[in-house]
Amino acid sequence: MTEAEVLANLAAIGYVGACARKILQNAVEYNNGHGKGERKTTSKPDGTGNPYKHTRPDPKDSRRILRKNPHTGKEQSEPKPEGYDDWWKKKHNR
Structure with missing residues (x-):
């Protein structure tokens, strides 16, 4: 195997790894805000709800x-x- 082939394979592996990382990161972010049961987000950054809701x-x-x-x-x-x-x-x- 030549040096160019090794570098090309490493680049392909790095690209696939980066894509997999992004997919997993998006899945975690989606689940943190859209899980069933206990809510994971609030209406305000300080954790207080909207007092005028409903x-x-x-x-x-x-x-x-x-x-x-x-x-x-x-x-x-x-x-x-x-x-x-x-x-x-x-x-x-x-």
Whole structure:
């Protein structure tokens, strides 16, 4: 085997190894964010969730919001938290 053949084989092996590494890396990243069961990601980098998730303004009282209870699925009326109006307008481009 000549030196050129050895170098060509090493280049091919290196390329295949790099491709395999990228495939495995993508699979790990996908599974970290899309696994079933326990969630692996949060809505914010600091680990806190969105306090306005599953809410909407109360149509009967402008000082309150309706929040969906995650256990029962029913909406409950709560006092409007500070900054809610700004968040709602930004979210709905108003």
